[in-house]
Amino acid sequence: MRYFMELSYRGTAYRGWQTQANGVSIQSTLEQAMSKRLGWPVYILGSGRTDAGVHAEQQFAHFDTDQPLPLTDDLVYSLNCILPDDIAVHAIFPVDESVHARFSAVSRYYQYHITREKNVFAPGLTLHFRPHLNIDRMNEACQILLRYTDFKSVSKARANVAHFRCELAFAYWTTGPGDRLTFHIKANRFLWGMVRTIVGMMLEIGQDRLSLDAFDQILQARDRTVAGRAAPANGLYLVEVEYPEGVLANRPAK
Template structure:
């Protein structure tokens, strides 16, 4: 299942007791349509308020779906305006939306001028941010493997090792920037902590050398404040070639 959602109305992706989450809404709709208790597994666990341009999830059925497109339409009628189910397709019986993903890309959007249109889905950056210095610091992330300094404390993560292959601020308009970061995996709250620390560099409150020291310390308290979730998007998820079964297979 390929889908997108606006994160503001939800308490994150993952099901939590007493909370409305993206996963719980889709599972309820899918269970209603399939007339049995259905569970889905997502490619990641976005936090409260975080958006997804592209999320992938898998679910199991005992028989192939005769009309996946019809299921898409039925789900979209039930999940509400803030979730869009875009496609449902068949994969191998052992395929796993989370464990099989080879990379994930997040975008964090910032605007440098006030806008009545962009504020719900982007961060209003202060004037004078030095994006060149921020990119100089961001380049150090490609040389890093241990991201403990940017990891939320007291989680169930077994390791804080990640492989980042891209981390860069790109200008996408006269007053608009986006931080693009791609890695094989992400830790909880990692992107927002990275962006918050880079912003300290951009404001001149932290040098690039100090940013390197923050990484080396492996201490979350040394890094900057986490950024608001409303400007963050899970942008893309990739899988090995052949994961998706062709229609004539």
């Protein structure tokens, strides 16, 4: 049987989603906790491989087991008692065995959060950035971004992918509440380091250090070396993963 797991996590202490040889990952931590709770080895596949330090308000993963699970509140509660405080499982539910957490997903929605004031109660959860930013120009850059489907210029050079095409649904900046500035971007897929590289260039545009024409030329170049530095991971969140109608039909009501 195949089961989906809905979860969230604060990525500060982890080397990203995927199991790593040189550090603790979200995936390995979940697998250890799930294996301990069920009493047999469990291998978990996520909807996306978030980078080191990146957070998720909503993430989905799947795992297979030969034994049906007791789908009660106690299962989720006991699993959360085993997991560290910065990872939370919200639901576990059955899906058709043909459904894949990564390949069945039709879109992912990310946000990047920036604050002008330092918040001592939420370290590592936003980018503290003091320079003035021209939000109108940054949103003009978003309109340029939406004209493209090939994003090789904003993918890490070592990305092992067959192609660099992504279909963007939206990209824009908003302000508030308080001093918060948020970048919103949704696409059918994302490349390794893509959102952080885009945000890094947007910050340059907002400070008038990068022109809109130069931004356009960078995207046309299909060359990561001309795109500049990526923004830090701590402000980035995976906030929503979307699946075709019916895939999440067995998810418990909130």
